[in-house]
Amino acid sequence: xxxxxxxxxxxxxxxxxxxxxxxxxxxxxxxxxxxxxxxxxxxxxxxxxxxxxxxxxxxxxxxxxxxxxxxxxxxxxxxxxxxxxxxxxxxxxxxxxxxxxxxxxxxxxxxxxxxxxxxxxxxxxxxxxxxxxxxxxxxxxxxxxxxxxxxxxxxxxxxxxxxxxxxxxxxxxxxxxxxxxxxxxxxxxxxxxxxxxxxxxxxxxxxxxxxxxxxxxxxxxxxxxxxxxxxxxxxxxxxxxxxxxxxxxxxxxxxxxxx
Numbered sequence: 001x002x003x004x005x006x007x008x009x010x011x012x013x014x015x016x017x018x019x020x021x022x023x024x025x026x027x028x029x030x031x032x033x034x035x036x037x038x039x040x041x042x043x044x045x046x047x048x049x050x051x052x053x054x055x056x057x058x059x060x061x062x063x064x065x066x067x068x069x070x071x072x073x074x075x076x077x078x079x080x081x082x083x084x085x086x087x088x089x090x091x092x093x094x095x096x097x098x099x100x101x102x103x104x105x106x107x108x109x110x111x112x113x114x115x116x117x118x119x120x121x122x123x124x125x126x127x128x129x130x131x132x133x134x135x136x137x138x139x140x141x142x143x144x145x146x147x148x149x150x151x152x153x154x155x156x157x158x159x160x161x162x163x164x165x166x167x168x169x170x171x172x173x174x175x176x177x178x179x180x181x182x183x184x185x186x187x188x189x190x191x192x193x194x195x196x197x198x199x200x201x202x203x204x205x206x207x208x209x210x211x212x213x214x215x216x217x218x219x220x221x222x223x224x225x226x227x228x229x230x231x232x233x234x235x236x237x238x239x240x241x242x243x244x245x246x247x248x249x250x251x252x253x254x255x256x257x258x259x
Contacts, residue, residue, distance in 0.1 A: 001069045002076070004028070004054035005047040009039035015258070016106045017043040019070070019082045021090030024122060024188060025160060025176055027053030030087075034243050037251045042258075045082070047073055049090065051177035052163075058177075061184030063096040063192050070097060074104065083258060087111040087243065088214075092191055098200040099226060108204040108227070109254055112212050112240050114219035115226055117190045125151070126182045129160065134172040140164060143172060159241070194226070204230040205257045209238035209245065231257075 006028050018038060020031045028046035035044045048055040050069055058065070070093070074082065083106050086094030091113035098105040128150040137143050143164060144157055151157045167173040181188070204227040208215035215232070223230050233253060238245040 001050055001056050001058065001072065003047040003049065003056075003069050003073050005045055005073060006032075006035070008035045008044040008046065009042050011043050013041050013043045015042045017045060017079055017082045018258070019074075019084045020044060020046045021070070021084065021086035021093050022046075022049065022052065023088030023090050024181070025052070025125075025163060026087075026090075027162065029053070029162060030159070031243075033247060034251060037247070038254065038258075045073070045077065045079070049093070051180050053175065057180060059180050059183070061180055062187050063093055064100075066093045067097050067100060071101065071104070080104070081106050083107045083109070085109040085111065085254065086113075088113050088240065089188055092188075095200075095226070096192060096194075098202070098204070099194045099198050102200055102202065105200070105202060107202050107258070108200065109257060110204065110206045111250075112208045112214045112242050114206075114215050114223055115191045116219055116222055118214070120185060120189050122189075123182070123185055125160075126178060126185065129174060130178050130182065134164075134174075137172060140172075155241075155244070159244075198226065200227050200229075202229065203257070205253070206230055206232045207242060207250065207253055208232070208234055209240055209242040210234040210236045211238060212240045212242070214240055 022030050028048045031046045035046050038044055051057050084094045091110040095115050098108045132146055147157050163174050163176045164172055165175045235242045235246050235249050243250040
């Protein structure tokens with residue numbers, strides 16, 4: 001599958017290229033400010049993952065399938081080795097890439113997620129999005145108003161509404177593949193089991209929000225089982241969307257790690 005992607009920085013930059021992977025219901029556009037901040041002296045590649053943004057849709061939402069898409073993109077761009085940053089679902093994809101294709105991943109940054117099964121936190125939200133009568137809503141403000149009852153946080157609604165686009169007939173539609181994501185939500189919430197004794201031998205940084213409950217002390221043994229050289233660091237004042245809550249601190253931490 002050929003993914004849509006954005007390309008920042010200089011192709012001939014001296015440092016290893018950087019690949020940014022977004023989370024569930026996001027797109028590469030979520031990384032725009034971070035990509036620009038990290039692009040000094042680096043090439044930064046930011047794809048829309050399958051079923052998101054401008055990339056194609058497919059029923060298979062598994063991490064092996066997503067990893068295959070990313071590998072195809074790297075081959076298309078002629079990139080043999082990259083540093084990878086992934087947030088939430090994109091963080092699980094980044095971990096799976098590192099564990100199953102370690103020669104491709106020079107180093108790894110995982111943002112607010114661990115390689116464990118999570119409770120299903122998105123099922124109700126996907127149902128709310130799918131049930132909105134978009135053909136009856138005149139503008140984005142009307143959609144936001146209808147969504148507010150289920151999603152009171154305006155910042156989260158803004159994140160979700162980035163997926164709202166006009167169709168060819170002029171009506172609103174979601175550009176994410178809601179049926180496939182809903183059907184595959186258990187796979188997305190879980191983490192695949194790699195072959196026994198699989199480890200990523202490179203450097204890894206696990207950044208997590210100090211106000212988030214996605215990375216807990218109970219997760220550290222599993223993180224270290226797969227990533228023996230991992231560093232864990234909390235970003236004070238940040239929640240799950242830590243790169244949006246604390247962008248400057250996030251960029252400083254990533255810059256220091258990449259250096």
